[in-house]
Amino acid sequence: MDVKTEIRNYLYSERFKNEFAKLGDDDSLLERGIIDSVKMLDLIGFLEQKFNVTVDDDDLYPENFDSLNAITAYVGQRIK
Amino acid sequence: MNFTDYAFEASAFLDKDVIVGNAEQISYPALYREVCRIAAHLNRIAGEDQKILLIGENSVFFVAAYLGIIKSGNVCVPVNPAIGAEALAHIVGQCGAKIGFIQKRAVEKFSPLFEQVFDESAPATFPGQAPTTLATRNSQLATQDSKPEAQNSKLETAFNPSRLAEILFTSGSTALPKGVMLTHGNLIANTESIIEYLNLSEADRIEVVLPFYYCFGLSLLHTHLRVGGSLVLNNTFMMLNTVIEDLQTYQCTGFSGVPSHYQIILRKSRRFKETKFPHLRYVTQAGGKLPVPFIKEFTEAFPEVKFYVMYGQTEATARLSYLPPEMLPAKIGSIGRGIPGVKLEVLNKAGQPVKPGEVGELSASGGNIMAGYFQDPELTARTIRNGKLFTGDLGTVDEEGYIYIVAREKEFIKVGGERVSPKEIEEVIVRLPEVVDCSIIGVPDDLLGEAIKAYIVVNGKNLKENDIIAYCTQHLSSTKIPKYVEFIDKIPVSATGKKEKARLVELHSAAT
Numbered sequence: 001m002d003v004k005t006e007i008r009n010y011l012y013s014e015r016f017k018n019e020f021a022k023l024g025d026d027d028s029l030l031e032r033g034i035i036d037s038v039k040m041l042d043l044i045g046f047l048e049q050k051f052n053v054t055v056d057d058d059d060l061y062p063e064n065f066d067s068l069n070a071i072t073a074y075v076g077q078r079i080k
Numbered sequence: 081m082n083f084t085d086y087a088f089e090a091s092a093f094l095d096k097d098v099i100v101g102n103a104e105q106i107s108y109p110a111l112y113r114e115v116c117r118i119a120a121h122l123n124r125i126a127g128e129d130q131k132i133l134l135i136g137e138n139s140v141f142f143v144a145a146y147l148g149i150i151k152s153g154n155v156c157v158p159v160n161p162a163i164g165a166e167a168l169a170h171i172v173g174q175c176g177a178k179i180g181f182i183q184k185r186a187v188e189k190f191s192p193l194f195e196q197v198f199d200e201s202a203p204a205t206f207p208g209q210a211p212t213t214l215a216t217r218n219s220q221l222a223t224q225d226s227k228p229e230a231q232n233s234k235l236e237t238a239f240n241p242s243r244l245a246e247i248l249f250t251s252g253s254t255a256l257p258k259g260v261m262l263t264h265g266n267l268i269a270n271t272e273s274i275i276e277y278l279n280l281s282e283a284d285r286i287e288v289v290l291p292f293y294y295c296f297g298l299s300l301l302h303t304h305l306r307v308g309g310s311l312v313l314n315n316t317f318m319m320l321n322t323v324i325e326d327l328q329t330y331q332c333t334g335f336s337g338v339p340s341h342y343q344i345i346l347r348k349s350r351r352f353k354e355t356k357f358p359h360l361r362y363v364t365q366a367g368g369k370l371p372v373p374f375i376k377e378f379t380e381a382f383p384e385v386k387f388y389v390m391y392g393q394t395e396a397t398a399r400l401s402y403l404p405p406e407m408l409p410a411k412i413g414s415i416g417r418g419i420p421g422v423k424l425e426v427l428n429k430a431g432q433p434v435k436p437g438e439v440g441e442l443s444a445s446g447g448n449i450m451a452g453y454f455q456d457p458e459l460t461a462r463t464i465r466n467g468k469l470f471t472g473d474l475g476t477v478d479e480e481g482y483i484y485i486v487a488r489e490k491e492f493i494k495v496g497g498e499r500v501s502p503k504e505i506e507e508v509i510v511r512l513p514e515v516v517d518c519s520i521i522g523v524p525d526d527l528l529g530e531a532i533k534a535y536i537v538v539n540g541k542n543l544k545e546n547d548i549i550a551y552c553t554q555h556l557s558s559t560k561i562p563k564y565v566e567f568i569d570k571i572p573v574s575a576t577g578k579k580e581k582a583r584l585v586e587l588h589s590a591a592t
Contacts, residue, residue, distance in 0.1 A: 040318035062322070
């Protein structure tokens, strides 16, 4: 499975899914209320574990986490 | 006096922004004008003393609607936008609420519960002079035509302060949330006290990461409006860099958080402790006990910043005690003493103040103590006795009268500072037909303070962890969804048949 699909599956997992009907790849997760601070911790934990990356605190900007595409791009950079 | 008028008494026409931040900003006169416009419209369509719900994250819209509802003589009921539809239906029903101010992205989900809904675009359409958008980056322009209209709206000094201003719903020991009724006088009294001990002034500017539907968040709004200070709204605390940048960019003088805010920023951000915040004068912490090592870590990294440990309850509007920063080294672990205007005591079973070292219940009296629980005279009578609020927290005092909490609200779990009732979650989970029994406990969590763990007894083996989480996600807000689920054969009970949660806690710590 590619990175994007993994992240998409995660966002559609039970913990998140009733928050949205259908999520566009560029839809803002913050604006739609899909990510609050508790879920953000969950998301970081998932990314670190799944892709064996470290989410640096210098990277904690909305630009990196606000949509499926943004997260995918961010993880892509960290894996390299 | 009406609380809104009190808040704006000296600040309504200040030539400065009251709300700033990356998303929106608004000046004092522009905000005051919007507040008056909303209040006048509500008077026309609803009269007074109606319960009006307000659902949203921190924003100019929220602030204007909140103050407008209160100014109109109606009762504001602020609600977390992450609330489940069922829980909201209960609150709306109990309040008999017909009108809701709801932020746009939650309108679709909640509007069927109301007869009339106003979102961010509504106030500009309310009759009044010079329609303008509610939030405007061009706040200078908005100030120009604001005076005449605002002057028309009278400052009602004769307003009876014992009238209800708001109802804050908070988790109770039962499954349903209980409504804490706060009067205009309550809000004024607590605001006065907080301004005094934090020494707040027009020069203060606070970084706000606490939601305004929570009493701690509201206390920041109330105090800063009253002194003519300003508030920087940041709804993305987890983007830690935005918080660090706000503190620098807006030259914030204050920051307030619950324990998990401090735990996260100290532990998750390497940059934070190495950054200089030359304008930061003080920080405050309430909403649960922050472990001493974190307090030390913070004060060692920022020795010039005053660190206020505080204690309070929604039932006391927000604040009951504080520990003066200069006493922190000598009294670390203490919640301090009563704030100005509040008598905070630790009482034994006979109602007498305990001797140093003896344990009793914290009780408080003062102008900030709630009018009671909404539609629950029995619980009110149990909680407020002889004019004293019994907090349910157990503590002791030292020789100098500093109070130490030994057991806090045992039946609650504090997830990231939010009070969560295990009973509410248990009652949702046991609705699943395969579930025989369920017990919810709080387990230690490095970042959230406590996390929720569900111990569940099922008949048959078909139910999986995911099914539990999915069901909870449908019926509960996100902070109430268990982080851990464990299936067990039976919930341990005592000889008298009471569930022994302490044994579940042991079970959990033995396994980790």
